[in-house]
Amino acid sequence: MQSYVSIENLSKSFGFFTAVDDVSIGIGKGEFFSLLGPSGCGKSTLLRMIAGFEAPTAGIVRLDGADVTAVPAHRRATNMMFQSYALFPHLSVGKNIAFGLQQDRLARGEIRQRVCEVAEKLQLSALLDRKPQQLSGGQRQRVALARALVKRPKVLLLDEPLGALDKNLRTETQYELVRLQRELGLTFIIVTHDQHEAMTVSSRIAIMRQGKVLQVGSPAEVYETPVSRYVAKFLGEANVFEGVAARRSGNELTIESAEAGGSVFAAATDNVSTSGRFWVSVRPERVELNKQGSGLEGVVEQFSYAGSGRHYRVRLKSGAMLDALRINLGSQDDLSVGDTVFASWMPRAARLLAE
Amino acid sequence: MPQPSWFNRLSIFAGLAFLYLPIVVLVVYSFNASRLVTVWGGFSTEWYAAAINNQSIVEGAKISFLVAATSATFATALGSLAAIVAVRIRRFRGHHIFNGMLVAPMVMPEVVMGVSMLLMFVTLGIDRGPVTITLAHATFTMCFAAVVMQSRLAELDPSLEEAARDLGCPPFLAFVKVAVPNMLPAFVSAWLLSFTLSLDDLVLSSFTTGPGASTLPMKIYSQIKFGVTPEVNAISTIILGVVVFGLVASRIVSRPSAKSTVAV
Structure with a gap:
């Protein structure tokens, strides 16, 4: 099967420290893929290389068949939802969501229509004039999601997207993410250190440790047939x-x-x-x-x-x-x-x- | 909260009196009708009128404000650039030395700075006057501007610009569209602080001035050589007002909660 997102022998070193060490993963179109591992295992660095924020030391990132390794972040058809949400504090919710479409120089009418569409999908229609500071944690999280989704990216990257939510809201949002991903048919790649979250949302999981991928498989595969003691103890x-x-x-x-x-x-x-x-x-x-x-x-x-x-x-x-x-x-x-x-x-x- | 004891109250009162009584006396006596500085002769604003009509004083004030505004603008621009380097690039060769040298002028004796700049201007053959004063002021207020900008920049989430880039904004434009609007209060605050520091500077101005270019503090200083007049009190009170306004405004603008209280 031709992979939609293809990571080939990707490495990233910061000085003497190797954050990502010769990683190869193929992710299919429409997958909900998790990068799971303890903090410092290189999962966020890997995600940032897919987004174009970090240049790999070695290796290739392919997106829909094309080599995008040298394409800068602002020209990649990926969008990211940041752990801190990174909402622009000086702009209203509506303008935050419209920001990406304005960069693409779309017509005003189309921008308005697409912002309204995504706002409705994420129950943000009533909040479009608010400033991010006036929103609750859950609302901010939905704005961050809307801002990334409105661009209709080939791949949506989520960096610990639910880390700041309390437990009940988090479980709720996990199901919501899965529903949304199926509805839109998009490819999602999520970074998380929460094994329960990874099992709940993903179609496949890559378990990482010290910059290496230990095992890739569906939640059931990884849980039932772990390849090592580390994987067995990390997942459950x-x-x-x-x-x-x-x-x-x-x-x-x-x-x-x-x-x-x-x-x-x-x-x-x-x-x-x-x-x-x-x-x-x-x-x-x-x-x-x-x-x-x-x-x-x-x-x-x-x-x-x-x-x-x-x-x-x-x-x-x-x-x-x-x-x-x-x-x-x-x-x-x-x-x-x-x-x-x-x-x-x-x-x-x-x-x-x-x- | 526990009630302060009589000793606490007394300490606070004595401390504040020590700091501010001279200024209170100055302000009160600026409204003195008497020509004698130390004798109260009734309320009057005649010394304010006299000050405003004193050509030499007005000339000095003009130079002072021009120098303060120009040097504050330079200081803010340079200080911001220094702050961006210190906060964003962070780990470059010699960053410790850079950070240290950035704030060193804050504690450097002003006389030393004054002498060194005088020497430099003389060596380079630059005519001394308002321009050299402005350059000198920009140099020493720049470090204050840099510190103000640094603290604001450090608070700014670096993923904001990444988010802008992710949404299709090239890096420089991302900085302009996202970082700059969020740094605006810090710009204003840094400018006002530099402005007030420049406005009341005497030492550096005296060293770097030339013939015919006397700032307001220099005019006042030369006047009191012939005795303190109520006119000087009046001018000092006006300067005090401007400085207090500048400091308060800079504090209000740089307060982080100022943004979140904006109405819907």
Whole structure:
């Protein structure tokens, strides 16, 4: 498939510091693509190179097939929504939105029509005469979005767009963004450090660390089949134990793990060699805790009630910690701190990791 | 808030009196009907009339205002450029030295500056007069203008200009369309501050002046050599009024909340 936005071997160094290190990603038309990573992983620098604010040290940015690496920001068919929103304080909301169209020297009538159109879509029609300082956080966020969208960019770039909103409004706005993106059929690239946000909005996620892309895939792919311990722990929570030896029987592996203090199970895979170092990863919600039976023996050390679920931290006999999550289905809780429990899981719930 | 003790009240009163009593006396005695400076002879504005009709004083005032306005304009322009370099480019070779030297004239002894400039003008063979005074004033008020501009520029979100560029504005135009309008209050504030500093300067003016070019403070200084007259009080009061107006206006304009209180 021909990528709409194509990033080829892109690098950016600031002095001795390499912010983006040989990154290649292809993004399809109409995708909602996330760049996810902790702060300082280079995701914002990558976005700024796509926008044209930073010149890459090496590599190529292609937009709709054309090499735009040398095209300055003001001539690129991308528009950006800034983390600080960057609304012009001396202009009204209407003039803020019209700013980009005026740069394109469109006719007054068309500018007015397009501003009204986008204002209506984003419920800003009543606020067009206000100054940005007179708006609430959520309203400012919508103005920033409107100002970028009114230009009908090939790609909309969003730099931590919801960071300044409180939690409820943020969730609401995430769904709103997805709806808008589908309606307009635009390509969105969003930068975020919030894994929950990335999973909620994106069609695909690129997980970044120290300037490199570790994995690219749909939210389900990245969550279910992480390539490394880092990805497994960054996207959601994971219990990871190092394996010593593995025995295969059919589709199942039985793994000896000194770290876990016994045998654990995982689904068989050909991707990971069990002759060198390898690890087993299992998500807390897939761990079953029973008072009797088989599995890894441990003692419940901590318990926290999180509404939708109950978190248990179990100290295994080996000394390692195991996190388990029981979804709250309304049943009575039969475990308390100090209880001896046996932890187990279905073989297909666990994954083998090579690094 | 806790009530201030009698000692606090007394301290404040004594402190303010120490600072402002001489000025209050000056203003009060400028309305004195008596010719004797220290004897109250009833209320009168005759010394204001005398001051305004004093050709020499009016001449000095004209030079002072012209010098102040011109040097303030230069100082604001140069100070803004320096501030842009200091805030926007930030990390260039020698930026510490640049920032230090930018504000050094603030604490430099004025006599030293005066002597050095006099020497420079003499060496270059420039005739001393209003032009040299203006140049000297622009030099020393520039650092104040730069500081005012620097603090405003530092507050300005750098992504504003990026947003303008992103929306199709070339870089220089983005600066003109977005940064400049938001720096306008700082321009006014820097200009007014430079203006007032130049208006009441005596030392630098004395060093860099030439024959026939006496600013108002110089005229006043030479007058009191022959004794303080109520006329001098009146002129001083007028200058005081202009300076206070300038400072207050500069404060009001540069107040960041001044923008957000604009009505719908």
